[in-house]
Structure formats: structure tokens, C-alpha cells
Amino acid sequence: MLLKKQYANEGQGVAGAGVGMGVGMGIGQQMSNMSAGLMDQKTEQKPAQSTVTQQGEAVCQHCEHVLPAKAKFCPNCGTEQNTTPKLCSECGTENTPDAKFCANCGFTQGG
Numbered sequence: 001m002l003l004k005k006q007y008a009n010e011g012q013g014v015a016g017a018g019v020g021m022g023v024g025m026g027i028g029q030q031m032s033n034m035s036a037g038l039m040d041q042k043t044e045q046k047p048a049q050s051t052v053t054q055q056g057e058a059v060c061q062h063c064e065h066v067l068p069a070k071a072k073f074c075p076n077c078g079t080e081q082n083t084t085p086k087l088c089s090e091c092g093t094e095n096t097p098d099a100k101f102c103a104n105c106g107f108t109q110g111g
Contacts, residue, residue, distance in 0.1 A: 058067040058081070065076035073080055085094040090107035099109050 058069075058071065059065065060067055060074040060077065060079055060081065062079040063074060063077040065074055067074060067081065071081055082097045084097055086097055086099055086109055087094060088102035088105065088107055088109065091102060091105045093102055093104035095103055095109060101108055
């Protein structure tokens with residue numbers, strides 16, 4: 001049975017080899033692009049910005065574990081948390097550390 005399949009494909013010759021080679025080169029190019037993308041990623045790690053649940057509990061952005069009040073590090077994964085509120089320079093309202101705009105006046109927050 002295996003020999004029959006080999007003989008059936010024998011007539012494709014150079015055309016079949018060219019298609020296979022083209023597919024292989026395309027996959028190789030994609031792998032190269034993926035590797036280059038990984039190398040471009042920054043290795044510097046910033047403290048995670050914790051988020052707040054609807055119940056008012058802080059949650060680690062890295063592992064989504066509920067954090068104790070005023071935790072500086074996540075007790076589940078050990079990731080440093082940035083929980084210092086950001087004060088709006090326009091109106092003085094406390095905003096979340098990752099806020100891009102003030103929740104009160106809409107003023108752009110520095111980052």
C-alpha cells in the first residue's frame with residue numbers, strides 16, 4: 001500500500017518539490033519573524049498595576065489574585081504592586097495608578 005502511494009506521487013517531480021519547498025520557506029520566514037518579535041520585547045519589568053473589583057477589593061494584574069488591603073506584593077505570585085493613587089494635577093482627585101485621564105475632570109494624567 002505504501003509503495004503504491006509513493007509511485008502515485010512519483011510523477012509530480014520538480015513541481016511537487018517546488019511546492020513543498022515554497023511552503024517550507026514560508027514557514028521558515030514566519031518563524032524568523034516570530035523570533036525577531038520576541039527579541040524586540042523589553043526585558044525591563046515594571047510593577048504590576050493592581051485593579052479593583054466591583055466589591056472594592058484590589059486584584060493583582062499578573063495573576064488576578066485578590067490582594068489584602070495595602071499589599072505591596074501579591075501573596076500568590078510575588079509580583080510587586082503599584083497601589084499608590086495618582087493625584088490629578090488639575091483638580092486633586094485621587095485616581096487609580098494606571099489612570100490616563102482624571103475620573104473627575106477628564107484632565108490627562110502624566111504617566
